[in-house]
Amino acid sequence: MTLLPTNQSLRLSRLSAALGLALGMAFATAQANSDLDHLYTTRKGDTIQSVATLMTRDSDWRHLKAYNNLTADSLVQGKNLRIPKGWMKSIEGSGRIKEVNGTVETDGRPAKVGDVLNEKSTLSTGPDGSATIEFIDGALVSLTPKSRVQFSQLRLTPDRESVVSVLRLVTGQLTSLVKKFKPASSSRFVVTTATATAGVRGTSFRVSTDGENASSSEVLEGGVAFAEGEKVAGGVLLNPGFGSVAEKGKAPLAPVALLAAPQAAGNLQRIESANAPLAWAQVAGARSYRVQVSPDENFSTLLFDGKSSLPALTLPGLKDGGYFVRLRAVDGLGLEGLDGIAKFRIKATPFAPTPLSIEPKISKAPSVALSWPAVPGVQNYRLQIAKTGDFAELLENREVSARAFEFAPKDWGRYYWRIASLETNDRGPFSNTSTIDLVDPPATRPNVVQIHHNATFAWVVPKPGQRATLVVKMVDAALPMLRLENAEPGLQVTMPTGRFDASIELTDPDGKTYPAFDSTRFTVPLAPAQ
Secondary structure, eight states, X not given: OOOOOOOTTHHHHHHHHHHXXXXXXXXXXXXXXXXXXXXXXXXXXXXXXXXXXXXXXXXXXHHHHHHTTOSOSBOOTTOEEEEEGGGBOOEEOOEEEEEEESSEEETTEEOOTTOEEOXXXXXXXXXXXXXXEEETTSOEEEEOSSOEEEEEEEEEXXXXXXXXXXXXXXXXXXXXXXXXXXXXXXXXXXXXXXXEEEEESSEEEEEEEOSSSEEEEEEEXXXXXXXXXXXXXXOEEEOTTEEEEEETTSOOOOOEEOOOOOOXXXXXXXXXXXXXXXXXXXXXXXXXXXXXXXXXXXXXXXXXXXXXXXXXXXXXXXXXXXXXXXXEEEOTTOOBXXXXXXXXXXXXXXXXXXXXXXXXXXXXXXXXXXXXXXXXXXXXXXEEEESSTTOSSEEEEEEESSSEEEEXXXXXXEEEEEEEEEETTEEEEEOOXXXXXXXOOOOOOOEEEEETTEEEEEOOOSSTTOEEEEEEEETTOSSOSEEEXXXXXXXXXXXXSEEEEEEEXXXXXXXXXXXOOOEEEEEEOXXXXX
């Protein structure tokens, strides 16, 4: 009696079988019957009858005994028993959601970790969603945002040694990590799209599709048979580090070398901003870059998935903690290159106070008062003052409990300061850097010669090229009554009756200004009676 396969999932079975044949030719040289037989490893207590009942569709042990040239019904444990694949019984397999983040639905319902996915199930991710599915043989599939996949076929042999998984990627991108199958295994892992089919026997690879017009695949490890539509003939074999694109109705392009992995730049050990600024070295040939962030190094959960036309990107707000970033350069065909992975840490709390402004640019006081507002829940602060903006050599580096500090500089010049909040054995990020400009005040104030209502103002400019601005205001007035820029010494002004203060503001040739320090007070009396 000849055993014939059933009609269940006939089209998918033919597809996976055809891919199995193609992949067998591509990946290994096997013995004549290895692609026709399933190897069952006998277990303790097995008999030819029990194995036939478990593994074959008609349970006829006599055919199985004759096929393996056996004389006894009992079986020795640990031996291989050959079962023609056409005789094999299969049972429905399943997948399980291992990780989920954001908006993810299975068959139209919100998905959660632990949900079981069976044949004909559909899983979709929203713009903020990602998910990772684990199959019974340990294969992992991760979906990026805005993706949709249908589980067309999930089958396995009763001994769980061979698994056939056929997935239909409707739109978006998936990344697969499939364990290498045994040489004689009938296991298959296939991803189909509207324009192409990718079949593997153990590899790490990606498949992307826009839905109807084009699909692509990139291989990181192992190999992928990539073909037009559901065909196998005329496809290409993609080795590690290569990818291809298949447009609708066309054969896939010849394998294309993937772009090199971008290398993250800068210090990623402590980023003191929730909006993390990331930069990386530019990759030759890149048209854009894909950036993904995950809390785990396997990227089972995506917290961010975006693109940038430049080798830099500011990530949206992230909580304090450790993260992994995965960078890929994208070429002109849309193929994503090799993964560049780096670890980084966000430390954005406790939040830094904002330094309050001080008298701008100039001070003649022997000390300068630095102050900042309170941060809720914070009792102590870390204050740093330096002569350079990189704070390489600190003049002050102290913990303070007050929200003010009197800084007494030894010299004139520019100083830099910043403040950070402190928690127990922990420091938050520093505030933006503020400056203190202490300029040696020029000893300039006007000399006023007054005759009745006519006042003559004279002064000496301390440095060549400096310009003077004469400022005259009535005593106790908020605003000046007279402000003359580029004034020249010897200037005469007709003044009204009253008491006035006159001062000089100076401007260097480079535009740096010096507010007036000292003023000259004078009085213009009433005009004498005629």
